[in-house]
Amino acid sequence: MCKEEAxxxxxxxxxxxxGGQAENADGVHVSSVMNAEDATESxxxxxxxxxxxxxxxxxxxxxxxxxxxxxxxxxxxRVENPxxxxxxxxQHFYPRRQAVPGIHETAVIHEEAFVHSGSEVGPWCIVQSGxxxxxxxxxxxGVTIGEDSEVGENCHLYERVTLYPEVSLGSDxxxxxxxxxxxxxxxxxxxxxxxxxxxxxxxxxxxxGCVIGANCAIDRATFGVxxxxxxxxxxxxxxxxxxxxxGDFVILCGQAGLAGSSILEDGxxxxxxxxxxxxxxIGAGAQVGGGAxxxxxxxxxxxxxxxxxxxxxxxMRAAARRRRGE
Amino acid sequence: MCKEEAxxxxxxxxxxxxGGQAENADGVHVSSVMNAEDATESxxxxxxxxxxxxxxxxxxxxxxxxxxxxxxxxxxxRVENPxxxxxxxxQHFYPRRQAVPGIHETAVIHEEAFVHSGSEVGPWCIVQSGxxxxxxxxxxxGVTIGEDSEVGENCHLYERVTLYPEVSLGSDxxxxxxxxxxxxxxxxxxxxxxxxxxxxxxxxxxxxGCVIGANCAIDRATFGVxxxxxxxxxxxxxxxxxxxxxGDFVILCGQAGLAGSSILEDGxxxxxxxxxxxxxxIGAGAQVGGGAxxxxxxxxxxxxxxxxxxxxxxxMRAAARRRRGE
Amino acid sequence: MCKEEAxxxxxxxxxxxxGGQAENADGVHVSSVMNAEDATESxxxxxxxxxxxxxxxxxxxxxxxxxxxxxxxxxxxRVENPxxxxxxxxQHFYPRRQAVPGIHETAVIHEEAFVHSGSEVGPWCIVQSGxxxxxxxxxxxGVTIGEDSEVGENCHLYERVTLYPEVSLGSDxxxxxxxxxxxxxxxxxxxxxxxxxxxxxxxxxxxxGCVIGANCAIDRATFGVxxxxxxxxxxxxxxxxxxxxxGDFVILCGQAGLAGSSILEDGxxxxxxxxxxxxxxIGAGAQVGGGAxxxxxxxxxxxxxxxxxxxxxxxMRAAARRRRGE
Numbered sequence: 001m002c003k004e005e006a007x008x009x010x011x012x013x014x015x016x017x018x019g020g021q022a023e024n025a026d027g028v029h030v031s032s033v034m035n036a037e038d039a040t041e042s043x044x045x046x047x048x049x050x051x052x053x054x055x056x057x058x059x060x061x062x063x064x065x066x067x068x069x070x071x072x073x074x075x076x077x078r079v080e081n082p083x084x085x086x087x088x089x090x091q092h093f094y095p096r097r098q099a100v101p102g103i104h105e106t107a108v109i110h111e112e113a114f115v116h117s118g119s120e121v122g123p124w125c126i127v128q129s130g131x132x133x134x135x136x137x138x139x140x141x142g143v144t145i146g147e148d149s150e151v152g153e154n155c156h157l158y159e160r161v162t163l164y165p166e167v168s169l170g171s172d173x174x175x176x177x178x179x180x181x182x183x184x185x186x187x188x189x190x191x192x193x194x195x196x197x198x199x200x201x202x203x204x205x206x207x208x209g210c211v212i213g214a215n216c217a218i219d220r221a222t223f224g225v226x227x228x229x230x231x232x233x234x235x236x237x238x239x240x241x242x243x244x245x246x247g248d249f250v251i252l253c254g255q256a257g258l259a260g261s262s263i264l265e266d267g268x269x270x271x272x273x274x275x276x277x278x279x280x281x282i283g284a285g286a287q288v289g290g291g292a293x294x295x296x297x298x299x300x301x302x303x304x305x306x307x308x309x310x311x312x313x314x315x316m317r318a319a320a321r322r323r324r325g326e
Numbered sequence: 327m328c329k330e331e332a333x334x335x336x337x338x339x340x341x342x343x344x345g346g347q348a349e350n351a352d353g354v355h356v357s358s359v360m361n362a363e364d365a366t367e368s369x370x371x372x373x374x375x376x377x378x379x380x381x382x383x384x385x386x387x388x389x390x391x392x393x394x395x396x397x398x399x400x401x402x403x404r405v406e407n408p409x410x411x412x413x414x415x416x417q418h419f420y421p422r423r424q425a426v427p428g429i430h431e432t433a434v435i436h437e438e439a440f441v442h443s444g445s446e447v448g449p450w451c452i453v454q455s456g457x458x459x460x461x462x463x464x465x466x467x468g469v470t471i472g473e474d475s476e477v478g479e480n481c482h483l484y485e486r487v488t489l490y491p492e493v494s495l496g497s498d499x500x501x502x503x504x505x506x507x508x509x510x511x512x513x514x515x516x517x518x519x520x521x522x523x524x525x526x527x528x529x530x531x532x533x534x535g536c537v538i539g540a541n542c543a544i545d546r547a548t549f550g551v552x553x554x555x556x557x558x559x560x561x562x563x564x565x566x567x568x569x570x571x572x573g574d575f576v577i578l579c580g581q582a583g584l585a586g587s588s589i590l591e592d593g594x595x596x597x598x599x600x601x602x603x604x605x606x607x608i609g610a611g612a613q614v615g616g617g618a619x620x621x622x623x624x625x626x627x628x629x630x631x632x633x634x635x636x637x638x639x640x641x642m643r644a645a646a647r648r649r650r651g652e
Numbered sequence: 653m654c655k656e657e658a659x660x661x662x663x664x665x666x667x668x669x670x671g672g673q674a675e676n677a678d679g680v681h682v683s684s685v686m687n688a689e690d691a692t693e694s695x696x697x698x699x700x701x702x703x704x705x706x707x708x709x710x711x712x713x714x715x716x717x718x719x720x721x722x723x724x725x726x727x728x729x730r731v732e733n734p735x736x737x738x739x740x741x742x743q744h745f746y747p748r749r750q751a752v753p754g755i756h757e758t759a760v761i762h763e764e765a766f767v768h769s770g771s772e773v774g775p776w777c778i779v780q781s782g783x784x785x786x787x788x789x790x791x792x793x794g795v796t797i798g799e800d801s802e803v804g805e806n807c808h809l810y811e812r813v814t815l816y817p818e819v820s821l822g823s824d825x826x827x828x829x830x831x832x833x834x835x836x837x838x839x840x841x842x843x844x845x846x847x848x849x850x851x852x853x854x855x856x857x858x859x860x861g862c863v864i865g866a867n868c869a870i871d872r873a874t875f876g877v878x879x880x881x882x883x884x885x886x887x888x889x890x891x892x893x894x895x896x897x898x899g900d901f902v903i904l905c906g907q908a909g910l911a912g913s914s915i916l917e918d919g920x921x922x923x924x925x926x927x928x929x930x931x932x933x934i935g936a937g938a939q940v941g942g943g944a945x946x947x948x949x950x951x952x953x954x955x956x957x958x959x960x961x962x963x964x965x966x967x968m969r970a971a972a973r974r975r976r977g978e
Contacts, residue, residue, distance in 0.1 A: 033549075140470075144792075160811075162811045178543075183828045217888035223690060237563060253512065255601070257925050259924050273925070310974065310975050412841075413840075414843075420853055449760055579838065580893065617945035
């Protein structure tokens with residue numbers, strides 16, 4: 001979401017931008033992407049091949065379609081991947097807000113913190129001793145950056161994001177409001193009289209290009225590092241336990257939860273409200289269904305569901321038997 | 327919860343207020359409603375017919391009971407619905423706090439924002455450009471109202487509630503502390519090299535009379551509107567995905583979660599930790615059991631449970647077989 | 653996690669501190685505990701008997717082991733419980749931060765609040781009328797303590813923790829960032845036209861020595877008290893409903909949720925994402941598995957899993973049948 005719209009583009013400019021071909025589109029200009037149902041003349045809509053039947057009822061001025069799609073004479077731009085093209089085009093129309101360099105007068109910046117002169121620090125932010133804020137990054141209001149924590153370049157931390165001390169956040173990350181990174185991991189030992197806490201002396205390292213939703217909680221490591229790779233996408237209200245190791249491009253949907261020391265290899269996906277027990281490995285590209293509970297290792301590329309999570313097709317057959325009363 | 331108690335009422339005044347009949351209650355006054363176990367002479371307790379056996383051990387000065395209840399000579403007020411009567415009576419004794427008009431000196435109000443002179447804006451609130459705050463509304467401390475967002479009349483937004491830009495909140499709503507409304511929906515397209523974000527250019531519209539719990543996250547629409555009808559009740563830590571459409575009087579219990587584009591018709595209920603996949607319709611008045619995971623449409627009035635959610639009675643029979651080891 | 657490290661200790665000092673015996677350890681000093689894999693000469697690592705095989709590849713300067721462990725001549729300290737010894741030793745090396753007494757100039761302290769002169773109140777905190785903050789307690793930035801709420805001695809409330817009015821928090825508690833305590837319970841009665849709220853006039857009482865994670869929500873009671881005993885451990889994103897009664901040393905793992913009026917007796921454990929319906933009793937020491945949904949009482953010491961939660965072994969056998977396609 002972004003307030004400063006870019007000017008409209010012609011179909012040819014769009015084709016150029018996307019590496020596609022314009023067709024039937026002389027003089028056509030659009031100023032944003034819109035869903036097919038609500039699109040009007042000033043909008044581009046997008047259609048994967050399975051949705052082409054909806055083309056007729058769509059009033060978009062321009063449509064983004066696959067190379068071989070039958071467009072019935074409609075003004076179009078042909079591309080490899082209409083969904084991706086739509087995302088990239090909309091990014092052009094609604095670029096991420098750029099930092100307006102400066103530090104709000106109410107922010108509290110420790111004298112031993114480093115805030116790049118090209119970054120923006122909003123009201124009632126705190127940047128503690130030894131912390132650094134990279135060029136072009138935005139801290140909205142009420143953000144706290146703990147001691148020795150590091151925010152890379154071109155990040156946007158929304159309202160009241162809190163980095164506990166010694167957290168490292170890569171460049172080009174977005175963290176939505178209310179999310180807490182680097183909170184103590186859940187480590188206690190029963191003494192016979194009380195749960196004695198193991199001090200959580202580790203840290204959190206998050207790679208570049210990650211997007212993290214609102215009101216999440218990401219634990220610091222007991223020892224060592226809780227690690228999140230580059231380009232990971234984490235939705236709202238997600239819990240990442242201490243010492244988890246996430247590869248690149250991992251996806252955690254809303255309210256997913258990882259207990260301590262879980263390993264998610266590159267491109268693994270946890271559906272909404274899915275959970276993984278501690279010390280579990282979920283292989284590269286594996287998909288854990290919504291609400292599934294994972295208690296044993298999942299092979300790369302596997303698709304699992306249920307509690308405990310098993311092969312998705314087995315889960316569906318078991319569900320069918322359950323429905324039939326067997 | 328509210329500090330300013332109203333003065334006590336006589337049984338006759340209560341009967342009048344509730345449209346009921348006082349009985350055996352001359353000279354009886356009470357000053358609040360209390361649960362049966364802890365009630366004393368100055369309290370009214372309430373008893374549905376199935377709880378009448380507990381009447382004897384209750385020390386309440388007055389009891390609210392159904393029209394035909396046998397009260398064994400106790401001072402009572404007879405009403406249609408004792409639970410409802412108790413809620414309405416307690417609302418009289420503990421009215422919602424009214425706005426104390428004024429803007430705290432530390433609040434940051436944009437010059438192009440509109441804050442009604444009859445509203446209350448607490449410390450360290452932000453009201454951004456184009457935003458409006460209606461008459462009688464209260465923003466507790468640290469609340470952020472984004473650009474062009476709108477808060478209706480007589481709302482109460484507790485500590486650090488954040489409305490991203492362009493969110494509309496109807497009149498008479500209560501939003502508890504830490505809740506984020508209008509955060510980016512979860513829309514990404516894999517490019518072969520990264521998850522490319524689809525800018526989330528839609529908004530959120532919430533009807534009048536809604537109550538939203540603490541630390542929730544409600545996503546803005548990808549395109550168009552995430553819509554929550556009037557009188558909806560949302561508990562703590564709930565996730566509402568982009569483009570969800572909630573009718574009126576929908577109930578989402580604690581930690582429930584809705585993926586994108588879910589439709590919940592009027593009066594639908596999601597139990598605690600229940601979840602619904604994307605593009606699902608849950609019919610009017612349907613009830614989704616606690617922890618259930620919904621992956622297909624649910625008929626109006628249906629009652630479902632389990633993962634995947636099926637008819638509640640089938641689920642219970644399957645659970646019985648599971649318990650017996652079949 | 654804590655910045656001020658204590659000086660290193662000799663193996664004999666450690667043995668003394670832990671009530672253990674040093675062996676092969678003349679002149680050995682270490683300055684912190686570390687996990688076996690990453691430990692170096694300046695670290696102590698710890699090994700329970702089942703992990704002794706990993707001793708050989710560990711480079712720690714000192715190892716904490718059980719009384720009879722074969723340490724192959726390594727410098728060690730023998731103790732009853734190496735895990736507990738490691739936690740206690742690490743607490744020595746990384747003591748909890750002590751309050752730096754004083755009230756930040758931006759904090760808003762009501763004239764009828766009591767803030768002990770030995771406590772620390774950070775920027776943009778609010779302490780409302782009738783609230784009290786005990787000796788040695790730390791309120792990080794943006795913390796709100798509602799009217800008549802009470803924070804005991806030596807507590808640490810991290811960023812933006814919010815206590816609604818009339819909440820009581822015992823001494824030596826830690827509450828992590830973003831957690832809300834005392835929010836309205838979820839009590840509504842359908843009037844035929846709307847969900848009428850029952851004003852939530854009860855409170856929350858939390859015993860001494862509790863640790864509560866980030867972004868949790870703990871409801872106040874409808875009437876009476878939501879009670880959490882001493883030494884309870886609550887992880888991130890946990891929901892505790894109104895009128896719940898938790899005994900001592902209860903553990904709620906990440907994203908666990910309790911509906912209203914649940915009773916958890918001493919030492920009960922809820923796994924991650926586990927849930928309990930309302931008015932359920934979970935007996936002393938019972939263990940509810942990750943993701944399990946509890947809809948009926950659980951006996952003391954029982955171990956349950958699944959939805960609905962049943963005996964753990966039965967659940968595992970049912971899971972095996974499901975896996976085999978029966």
